Amino acid sequence: MITVEHLTKMYGDFTAVSDLSFEIDEGHVYGFLGPNGAGKTTTMNIMTGCLSATAGTVKIEGYDIFEEPDQAKRLIGYLPEQPPLYLNETPAEYLKFVGQAKGIKGAELKEQIEEVMEQTKITEMRNRRISALSKGYKQRVGIAQALLGNPKVIILDEPTVGLDPIQIIEIRDLIKELGQHHTVILSSHILSEVQTICDEIMIIAHGKLVAFGEPEKLTSQLLTPNEITITADADQKTVREIMRKVSHVTELTFSEKEEQYTTAHIKTDRKNIYDMSRAVFTAFAKQDTVLLEMSLKQANLEDVFIELTEETAEDQESGTVKENGENANKEAALKIARKALGEDAAAGETESGEKEGIGE
Numbered sequence: 001m002i003t004v005e006h007l008t009k010m011y012g013d014f015t016a017v018s019d020l021s022f023e024i025d026e027g028h029v030y031g032f033l034g035p036n037g038a039g040k041t042t043t044m045n046i047m048t049g050c051l052s053a054t055a056g057t058v059k060i061e062g063y064d065i066f067e068e069p070d071q072a073k074r075l076i077g078y079l080p081e082q083p084p085l086y087l088n089e090t091p092a093e094y095l096k097f098v099g100q101a102k103g104i105k106g107a108e109l110k111e112q113i114e115e116v117m118e119q120t121k122i123t124e125m126r127n128r129r130i131s132a133l134s135k136g137y138k139q140r141v142g143i144a145q146a147l148l149g150n151p152k153v154i155i156l157d158e159p160t161v162g163l164d165p166i167q168i169i170e171i172r173d174l175i176k177e178l179g180q181h182h183t184v185i186l187s188s189h190i191l192s193e194v195q196t197i198c199d200e201i202m203i204i205a206h207g208k209l210v211a212f213g214e215p216e217k218l219t220s221q222l223l224t225p226n227e228i229t230i231t232a233d234a235d236q237k238t239v240r241e242i243m244r245k246v247s248h249v250t251e252l253t254f255s256e257k258e259e260q261y262t263t264a265h266i267k268t269d270r271k272n273i274y275d276m277s278r279a280v281f282t283a284f285a286k287q288d289t290v291l292l293e294m295s296l297k298q299a300n301l302e303d304v305f306i307e308l309t310e311e312t313a314e315d316q317e318s319g320t321v322k323e324n325g326e327n328a329n330k331e332a333a334l335k336i337a338r339k340a341l342g343e344d345a346a347a348g349e350t351e352s353g354e355k356e357g358i359g360e
Helices: 040-047 069-073 091-101 106-119 135-147 165-178 191-197 215-221 236-243 273-286 301-318 326-341
Strands: 002-011 014-024 029-033 055-060 076-079 153-157 183-188 200-205 208-213 226-232 249-254 262-268 291-297
Touching: 002 040, 014 040, 014 055, 014 208, 029 040, 029 165, 029 191, 040 153, 040 183, 055 069, 076 135, 091 106, 091 135, 106 135, 106 165, 135 153, 135 165, 165 183, 165 191, 183 191, 200 215, 208 215, 226 236, 226 273, 236 249, 236 262, 236 273, 262 273, 273 291
Parallel strands: 029 183, 029 200, 076 153, 153 183
Antiparallel strands: 002 014, 002 055, 200 208, 226 262, 226 291, 249 262
16 A cells, blocks of 8 residues: 655754655554654655655555655645645535545535535534634544545544543544544654554654564563562571572562661563562462562553664664664564573673573
8 A cells, every 4th residue: 555665864964764664454453653843744744745755665555655746645635744735714614625636526525625625624614713712622623634535544643642531532532533434644752642543553763764663562572571569577598599490580680788677679571460470479488488579561652662762862873774674673672682681691690780691
């Protein structure tokens, strides 16, 4: 459906998008996820033909957005971060203008206007001035204009920014509905939003694609380990000896020494954190050692996002260039795996706060 190859955009010496490549299939909701300034909006503006590229190609169903813009743009509906609305017009007047600009005429135009107003639930607002509408309704009018012409691809840049919680939920539900009939691409820096709406996620940091896949696969393939923190009525030596008998421990660290109790932080590659907590509890019970406290931290997409974007920033600062796409996924996964396994830790370090690889 959409093929982006080696896309690069530079402003002087600043690289906004760096050698970006990916493919998007038809009939799904895709999310561009990344921190502010990651290159999401620049990429979308290039994909829609609103901005030229320094290098690379973008093809929509085989049509090159730069070489065959008319054919490619007919397949795209676009909502920028700031909806391009004429505030002194009503939604009906504005949609008529946009439809005519897209080459839709007569009865077909009237039919499509009614259809998109119904889809976006703005029919009751059709004769009010856009300037008098709430931000949520303005956003709906913006989405309605993107739907005119029945484009195969809907591209939405930060569609819920500035909305109140109820409006956000309504727009998210609308996007899910659109995903049943269109290929939808939306950008956001809100993790929960992308995870809730999107079938697949592209994580972009500093203009590079650092991960691409389904949310569940990203969290299972690239995730940092789950963590358990315990406080035991025992000294560090005893805690360490007990933990040696627990499998799936990838890292064990201790907080500063306390007079009577020991607080330990356990990282595990075991997927079910409750199974791991049960194993830890049982190990201490068998040794008749009291666990005073146990808290669980289950890794999620937020951990993946922070890990990948932070490491991309470190790579840029050190001058390291990563390949994107699948290679980026593999490199990121390897890097995270090494860190989880404690390969970077010095062997035999056992002092307070230092790392120790334990278990098989």
